[in-house]
Amino acid sequence: MDSPAARPLCRLDDLVDGEATALDALLPDGEESLIVLRQGDAVRAWLNICPHAGRRLDWAPGKFLISRGTLVCAAHGASFRTDDGECVGGPCRGDRLRAVPLSVENGEVRLATEPAARLSGTAG
Template sequence: MDTFIPVESLDRQSLCRLDDIPDGGATAVDASLADGDESLILLRRGDHVRGYLNVCPHAGRRLDYAPGKFLLKNETLICAVHGATFNRDDGLCIAGPCRGEHLRAVAVQVEAGEVKLAQEA
């Protein structure tokens, strides 16, 4: 079960257009969350987008190897620093130094072609 990061307010921020994320790919965006400004990973599959903090639970480093560029293989996301491998669908680390830990999920939704922060259900 996902534990979502709370959003800052009821005003749902637009993060990007759905078309800005390649289908099957990922991008990074900045968002204002309750704990401050954070980098988010947005992973797209068709019209569905999953959001996670762009922070590896192993060492607290960003997962991208260059801003907004991620290592994706099959159904996994790989940390560019130490190789931790995460399931795209639930953020579970299945290999590497933080096996068994999860990426921190951020609730997002697609509305009229825009990816926005969503209120926790």
């Protein structure tokens, strides 16, 4: 059986440059919703869980608000920098989104083959 990292999440061309979308991924702890953000040829991902209240960040299913380089949580307005996921405004200032490392190989976006312990910190 293939490992989760062996299966592509999507094609890079399926992602709109500068926008974030939700994708489901099978992680070591089970299936999770990810926030996937494309910036040129780079792709970053975080668990779709706000550290403030544990709710999803999307305004509508799979749709996220990005304003002035920050990803804004729909529930309480927390703002997370799109380069590293750190909360720079709102009720969880100083906390951060849990990054999920990705790679782009032959135009396919995949989970990186890094250990599960690396699910905190930055990705991209």
